[in-house]
Amino acid sequence: MKNTLGDLTDHLFAALERLNNEDLNEDRIKSEIARAGAISGVAREIIAAGALAVKAAEVRHELGAAGNPPAILGLDKPRLGAAPRLNGAGREHT
Numbered sequence: 001m002k003n004t005l006g007d008l009t010d011h012l013f014a015a016l017e018r019l020n021n022e023d024l025n026e027d028r029i030k031s032e033i034a035r036a037g038a039i040s041g042v043a044r045e046i047i048a049a050g051a052l053a054v055k056a057a058e059v060r061h062e063l064g065a066a067g068n069p070p071a072i073l074g075l076d077k078p079r080l081g082a083a084p085r086l087n088g089a090g091r092e093h094t
Helices: 003-017 027-065
Strands: none
Touching: 003 027
C-alpha cells in the first residue's frame, strides 16, 4: 500500500503547522485555510472508507463462507494476496 493512516496524520499535522505560521500574509492565510479545508475533507473520506473496510471485514467474518454479503462490498472477489476462501468440504469457494 502506497499511503497509510500514518501518512494521512502527517499531512494533517503539516496543514496545521502551515496554518499556525505567523509569518503568512492575509492572502496566504486565506489560501492555507482553503487548502486545509480540502485536505480535511479528503481525510474524512479516507477515514470513512477505512471504517467501511473494517465493517466489511466484520461482515465477512460473521457470515463466513456460507454467507451472502451485499455485492457492493466486493467481498465475493478475491483480494490480491489473500488466501482462498474454502467451503465446508475444504475446496475453494467459487
